[in-house]
Amino acid sequence: MTTVVRPEARSWPVSLPDSLGIWPLLAALLVLFMLPAATIISNSVTEPENAGLSNFRSVLTDPTFAIFAINTVRTAVLVSIVCAVLGYVYAYVMYRSSPGLRAILIFCALLPLCTSLLVRSFAWTVILRDTGIVNWILINTGVIAQPVGMLRTSFAVTVGMAQILLPFSIFPAYVSMARFDGTLLRASRSLGAGPVRSFLEVFFPATRVGMIAGTVLVFVLSLGYFITPVLLGGPGDQPIAVLIDAQVTSLLDWGAAGAMSAIVTFFVLLFLAIGWRAVSRIFFA
């Protein structure tokens, strides 16, 4: 670094590759992330020895796996729909608010990130249980006489996961709205379109990409959820992640765990690849 470069020199004497900054990270990712993930997935064909595709065959024909897979997909779809709608509404209100109110709304959307996922799921058990807050309010206002069972239901899982994943749909939707050219709306209004038509034919199509990006992330992330369904769900809400955990911690069946991991990871990456254009337009453009 003591080399003196004359002002007119255009390039550094020892030329460093432009991609230099990426290499330490890629090396770390390969050893510390890819190697473990690849090992688990390859376990599906190597455990027990010469397993071939037998693990996949037994997992895919196992009715238990089918039930857990259906639970996973049903929860992910429900959570994605709830987050897509609520996130878009929230982002739209943020977009139309004054800067002060918008700052408050951004803070409210970020606040959940300060609370650990574990704590928030645990908090829902306190809110939704028979002696919890919701039943306490409903009984004290005379709406109901007996507590309504809400904990250990799909409803609890959906609310708990939607709460955790909402920021992932709010911010992409907001990013696409902030990039929207407001003059287009004025143009459509001055050309005679009413507010509803302007929204549906001008604003929504232009900001849909944010909603798609957020929904892809929410869907993909919900496929792997573990903590929230265990704490809030009933027996009919347990996802594949729970089954994988059981294979490893109680059954010691690494082959089955590997096959299930391979299946979940494949679908996660598949859906991410399908939505990648929208995601990269929001996050990396």
Add this chain to the structure above:
Amino acid sequence: MQTSSTSQIRKASGYRGLVTSLLMTPILIILLAPSLIIIPMSFTEVPFLSWPPKGFSAKWYARLFDSPEWLASLWHSLEVALLSTIIAVLLGVPAGVSLALKQWPGKQFVLAFIITPLVVPTIVVGIGMYKIYAWLGLFDRSGLVAAHVMIGVPLVVVTTMSAARQVNPVLLRAARSLGAGPVSTFFRVTLPIISSGVLSGAVFAFVSSWDEVVIAKFLSSPTYETAPVRMWAQITERVDPTVAAVSSILFTAALLLMISLMLFERVRR
């Protein structure tokens, strides 16, 4: 034109105010309720969590600070979060800068690769690390730090990248042509411009480690467990308000961090 359409929008949002608040109230309740109930719950007098909290007592905090296990777990969480954040910044910032400002082939592919630790289910990553890290000689603290670097570093890369996009390449060329080498150009031109992006990435990485339980569950041992792992064990066995007290401490710490980040941003502007 500008003012008339603005007032039109204002008027429209005026009569839609009712609809807006009807829509927003449930969303805000869902977003905020879990964070807000934990602190009142932690001051209850009775040894179980019920609503409304009975009495007012700090005894669960006293019990927490009297327990060497809880104190050790909080200390381990802090240690792992700080170390993994530092390493994530050291690995992630050069990568983010290179992705945003340099030209080389295959960027989209590399970017997708860097993001994968965020989307591959943590259970898959956790059992994989459980199997491989011991073989690599990574145990307890080193294993947890390595794992949390992997989930924190994508966040640092993304925030650094979006900050580095704001850097005008002309400034970098100017610094270079005035005789600064690549290293001093980075520290004296690029880094000051992207510092707020780096800082928010670091905060996100810290919080994600501070929070993480699924991978930590597999990598911690009875002699080295983090607070979330200890909480998970407690929650699944029997719940007493000590868990609410720990949660309140975790929440307050993360909240103060987030607020100081926002204030810092405001001061800088």
